[in-house]
Amino acid sequence: MARELGCCTWIFGGAPLTEIAERVARAGLNGVELFGDVETVDPDEALRIFQDKGLKIFSITPGDADISHPDPAVRAPALAYYERLTDWASALGEPLISCHGLVQRIRPIASQEEEDALLADAVQQVCDFAARRGLNVVFEILNRYESHQVRTVSEGLALLNRLSAGNLGLLPDAYHMNIEEADPAQALRDAGDKLGLYHAADSNRGAVGDGHTDFAAQIEALNAVNYTGPVILEMNAPGPNPFTPDKGSGFREIVESQLARSADRLRALGA
Secondary structure, eight states: OOOOEEEEGGGGTTOOHHHHHHHHHHTTOOEEEEEOOTTTOOHHHHHHHHHHTTOEEEEEEOOOOOTTOSSHHHHHHHHHHHHHHHHHHHTTSSOEEEEOOOTTBOSOSSOHHHHHHHHHHHHHHHHHHHHTTTOOEEEEOOOTTTBSSOOSHHHHHHHHHHOOOTTEEEEOBHHHHHHHOSSHHHHHHHHGGGBOOEEEOOTTSSSTTSSSOOHHHHHHHHHHTTOOSOEEEOOOOSSSOTTOSOOSTTHHHHHHHHHHHHHHHHHHTTO
């Protein structure tokens, strides 16, 4: 099954969208997951920039917003950001809205039970914002070093079961699954028709084929559940600090090379 390939724009570390579009097109991809910079990026201009290079905007990566914080003074502006994000995204066509908690908050401030309930309520509100604009949402499943909530597909399915949101699916990521899932391919099969989007980077968060992830098994699992969406690449150049893509001089050239090699390897696997 030939799937379209894209990549997250944030991996280029704040490069202008015109430069990102050129690099993504040179790498042989079909589109992007656009970072949700609602304050400074004009959606009409962004759409034109990527369309001029023959690229689609598949999905939106949110900025960090703590939607499960126990303090309403923190949680309210986080939810307000998502409401603005859905308005902003609606001008880009019909991209998927990715949703997750605050990256790097790895323990509860109140209790796990209370914050899980707050997360469920917040995700329901995000889905309601999106539904009013005809958009779908995917909840991104992170790993224990980035989040204390929803770190496995089974936990993601439990979240979905708590909600009444027909426009909500799951976003598993090969890199995060490498840490959290005993069998990542089986986790994808378990997601089944709730699999809304799929991210790919190897076990070292490098190019597909540069680590030990069994992508052939994961592609087989995607086929088994009839996943027809894109594969979104989300790797970084090697180096310290996993929370910034900027690894020093030449990192964007490294990322572009990683994308091109990943695209070749995924297509060879029939992705």
